[in-house]
Amino acid sequence: MQQSPLRPRDLNPTPVSAPRIAVVVPIFRHSVLLAEAIESVLAQRAGFPIQLILVNDGCPHQETDLVCREYALSYPERITYLRKPNGGLSDARNHGIRHALAAWPSVDAIYMLDADNRLRPDAMANAMAALDAHPDAGWIYPNIDMFGLTWAGDYGGDYSLLIHTVMNICEAGSLIRRQVFDAGVCFDTSFKSGFEDWDFFLTAAEAGFRGRNIDNFGFLYRKRAESMLADSERDADAIRSEMRKKHKRLFSPRGLLELEQEEAPRYAIFLADRGEVLLTVDPDAADARRLPAAEFEQLWWRTQTDNSQHHMPPILVMTHSAVLEQLRDARLLHGVLWTMERRLSRHCFTALEIEPREAERIGWSEHEAQGTAGLNAAMLMVRPGTLAAIVRDSSIAWATGIASSPCAMPATLMRLQLPEALFSGRDGLYTSAAHDFVAMTARFHASAHRAALNHSWDWRNADIPWRARTQEISRVPTKADAAYPRVAGGGRDIGFVLPLVEFGGVERVALNTARAMKSAGWRPHLFVLEAQSCQFSAEWRETFESVTFLADANFSTWGPANSNYLGTDVPDWSRFGDQRHATAMLAWLDAVVNFHGGAISGVMGRLKRFGVKTALSLHLSDQSPFRRLVGNTYLGLAFEHAYDLVLPCSEQLGDWCHGMGIPADKIVPLLNAPSFDLPEGALARIEARRALRSPQDPLRVIYLGRLDHQKGVERLISIVEAAGAARLPVEWRLIGKAVLGDNAPEIPPHIAGLLEPPLTTPEGLADAFEWADVFILPSYYEGLPLTILEAMRSGVIPMATDAGAVTEVVRQGENGVVLSQDDTVAEALSALTRLAGDPDLVQRLSARARQDMHGRDWDGAVEPLIERLEIMQAADRRKK
Missing domain, CATH: 3.40.50.2000 (Glycogen Phosphorylase B;)
Incomplete structure (x- = not known):
């Protein structure tokens, strides 16, 4: 990093000491309070030299210059005074950081101290000891102990980048390792209205660094009723919007899901047959963590008494390992978990019953379950906070009520019908999820740890409320009731969206396109928009990694329409409907192809902004009763801007698309071919x-x-x-x-x-x-x-x-x-x-x-689509 040119008025640019820490204090309009900050640095009790750098950011108060000069002249070996034209807080910090790194190779870390805050005498010694003890930490950040308006906030526990996306858990007054700056991380000077430190630490985290909190840091934050931070909060939405644009990958649905899986698993899946608990977002993720039931119970009690510092998966799922395997075989595991979680917005419980059917079909139904006797749940999902409320209920009325009638509490009951072939080789089906949950709550209720719930164990206020509801963070981009629980990881995932799956040509085109893409290394996923059942024979199960029903009563492929485009109805849902869940269902994918999904075109623009490549498969124009051409082709024209690619089934239809205004480079003909291979012989x-x-x-x-x-x-x-x-x-x-x-x-x-x-x-x-x-x-x-x-x-x-x-x-x-x-x-x-x-x-x-x-054949037909998608993905990677 190049040294900043020093002006003649910069005092003491080359002190004789070899400092290990440089404390940078940017100054603008804090001339009176500045002396307290300086004195607190000079009073540090540390076994190593500390250099203090005062950066006058063009402050209009002459008193600022006088105070800085007086101290610099009084402590020439410990204080450097730099002056610069006003450029804002970030620019002032960067100016001091560049000077420190260039002037003192001995500096291992830099501390940011605002001019109106101060430090306890052991703050730098404590922070540097923590940085030395934890070489994996990029910075050490404090709890927030305020004076003025008094408040003590606990920011303890493991650092979470996931939580950091929704709240600033790292104060600028952190000790930052030199390597963070050497990696090119600096304060963004375009942020002039606040949250500069929040953006800085997100940038550092994206560069691979992580923070670490220590309880005894010794940082003191001056809190006033009106301040720069209070002013920033008034513009918070606009500033957050800018941060989301800058850190697009981090704030994307895929990025948040990956962080949730890594740092804060959403589900605690209790496997009754194994006596163990699976902690995960995606049950198929390689890094899913397994705990013995007893260890899980200890972890649960710890979060009840210290829930600001420790994470516990907020959603409990009671089931059996054989149920998970059956849902995997049916390709329904992720879709079922997602739908059940969404239903927790209505009730404390969602129960799943599984039953066989003769045909090669899958289907589902649901209804309210209150008062129903004999619940035979293969899976029970419990709303966050419900278990804690039951355990705290001294009357144990909830537990005994559930025991006497499993559905005494309001619940959503989902019934899933699966082909009989998926039941073969299994010795009966687990149906005791509700009863096993009751047994667990009774055990927790009788625990000796329960008495600790009546006591407070920390003088600081728990100041990371998101720690107890991390499952809501991955919902932020789509605002849905649940983020789809699939962590993409490596590979390429593509969604095939259809209103129904029966015996039609469109469905067979989707199947064969998926087959060809799978053979080329893509992972195909099927999404059924409107139907509650579908054909799902062995060839579909072998082709698709998953199948998910949208299960949204508000969606209609061709619902009510109060507008039309060139004579074709534009469904109201596509323009004004509640699209949160449909968006969440698809937002984690690399690409999605709409096969005659009608109104689903309305979500494609949002998906495109999330980085999902969107494609529209076109097959034919319908005819009105008066033989006028209408239908999906014309709706596609209405939403053309939302699609990256248009896939006509014939050259003729491709020419029509171009003639109707679709740019030629968007049109990739996906020419129909026979939909099945001829059997041997x-x-x-x-x-x-x-x-x-x-x-x-x-x-x-x-x-x-x-x-x-x-x-x-x-x-x-x-x-x-x-x-x-x-x-x-x-x-x-x-x-x-x-x-x-x-x-x-x-x-x-x-x-x-x-x-x-x-x-x-x-x-x-x-x-x-x-x-x-x-x-x-x-x-x-x-x-x-x-x-x-x-x-x-x-x-x-x-x-x-x-x-x-x-x-x-x-x-x-x-x-x-x-x-x-x-x-x-x-x-x-x-x-x-x-x-x-x-x-x-x-x-x-x-x-x-x-x-x-x-x-x-389909391999040849799909090859141009695969090539185009891979070119688009490569271009995106070059932009990052």
């Missing part, structure tokens, strides 16, 4: 089936998809009926179900008799396409249907209406049949007649369809 069977097809065989025609209006189901019915009336040699298979029930046309009984249930496994889908010669899709509107691509890969001739990007892959008379929107039924009947009578045409179109799909 399927290719050989397909070749044999096509080669051995007899000219006398009936034409096998298949429909596979949703039985909704969009798909032209009424057209399909007419085509089936017309082919039957014409006695065409056609054999039909109609596979699917209605998903959007309010739009589903009525199916005549004679057609309903042909219907088969939806196919969801690759084996089932491959068998169906292997059977067929023609795949028919008479849709009114589409994107680029996956079923067309899957059919063509198996040599099935696509017969589809000219909708969306169908003609991007289906070429009339070359590899399929394109039907017009105006005369669909007649054209379909004509094409079926021609194909049924021309086996060579069937063979030719089938072969070309297969050839055109060769090499079209």
Whole structure:
């Protein structure tokens, strides 16, 4: 660090001593009180030299200059006097620090003393002894003992950077190791309205240094009714805003979660079967701490009598290790903990019951549980402070009430339904969480430590109230009822957001995109916005690291709208709704992709400001009753600014996006491909089936998809009926179900008799396409249907209406049949007649369809997205 040029009026720039500590006193308008500060430094009882540096920051009072000169002349070997034009407190401190470091290589530490404060005689000896004893400490900070307006504040306990983000726990009057300044940390001169010291220590912490409190420091803080600090508090919100911008990573949801995991675990997860307690935010984090139950109990009692200095996880969770494993297997552990914690805002308890269901689905429900008998809780979560209140209740009415009727106290009961496959190999399910909690409270209530609760053990006032509610700190950025309990750590996490997960093409695009990203080293996570249950078969469980239901009754994908953009409703929730929980659910991710989530576009701007990369997957425009294009594509245009990337499913849709005003460099086509891999041996069977097809065989025609209006189901019915009336040699298979029930046309009984249930496994889908010669899709509107691509890969001739990007892959008379929107039924009947009578045409179109799909897969489709995301992340790293 370069030495500041000294002016002729600087006195004693080179004293003869070799000081170990330099005390820097910036001075502006404190001329009368200055003498007390100087005398307190001169009176230090230390076994090493201390150099005092007085920095006159352009003070207008002549008395300041007179006092400084008098002392500098009286103590020439101990006091240096520097004068400079007014630059503010930070500039004055930096001026003194630079001078001290340049002038005295012997200085090991620098102490900041404001001109109106003072020190007890042993303060520097005590602080330097602590710095020597703790080489890992970057600075030693005091408790706050005030005079004037008297107050004694206890800032003891382990230093917490997490708590430091919400309150300034380190007074500027701290002894700071030289290495902190050598690392380039200094006071920010842009902070002129207060909190300069708060910003300084946050900067030091980001550089890897940590503080340490000592009880007997000996610092005395002058407190007046009006002061610079009181003035700063009036501008506190603005100053904090500037600090959040400067320390963006530290104040981000991800940064706060990492600190919470490291310093102040949120959950104490009591594992009843092991007699141990897991202290953590993220149960899957490698640094989760495990304690024997007896040791946990001792820690709990210590925090009850000295809770300003010691941390105890504020949220108690009573459960069993087998329950945690089952929730992990279902990919629901983090989502369940998050939802249960949010419900603690309503009640003291949230209980979880788990039950099996036959289908490969997961789902949840919840209701108020007061008065319900026989609570079979696999997990019980307890609101912060509840256990302490129960233990302090001399009547033990709460504990006995819970024991006699587990839900005598108001609680939220969540019921989770899981596939039966997740219950196999487990000897029964733990259902005694509520009863085990009662047993624990009874044990605590009978403890000999309970008598200590009636006594006060410290003369100082506990002045770090956040120590008892650290779980609220990670909520600050989103203001949600709970921060999502996932600590990202290393790796890259990407969220896939869908309103529901059933059998639709959008869901299969999400699944295959996630698969491709997982194979490239990303960790995919599924978020279900509106539905309370979803399909979650083995392939979904194997692909996604987690699944979370938003579980917010206020959210609606396409809810009430009082405004529209180019004719498309803009849901009120996306603009004015309570978005706290949706934001918290996603804010910890590296990237998030919205798959037709409608109103969820409203949170993307906030996520983007948190550093999350946001992408919008586009598939198709819907049609209004008057055939006007509307829907998710137009809503995406309305929120285009909130997205880093737009992912159209076809080149055609990408061109449309550009034509509608989306910048070209935002558009990364994510071209649809077949949504499942063919099972082993399927290719050989397909070749044999096509080669051995007899000219006398009936034409096998298949429909596979949703039985909704969009798909032209009424057209399909007419085509089936017309082919039957014409006695065409056609054999039909109609596979699917209605998903959007309010739009589903009525199916005549004679057609309903042909219907088969939806196919969801690759084996089932491959068998169906292997059977067929023609795949028919008479849709009114589409994107680029996956079923067309899957059919063509198996040599099935696509017969589809000219909708969306169908003609991007289906070429009339070359590899399929394109039907017009105006005369669909007649054209379909004509094409079926021609194909049924021309086996060579069937063979030719089938072969070309297969050839055109060769090499079209999701790894190739997703590669441009992965490359773009990694370029964006690398650019962000360079900015830091």
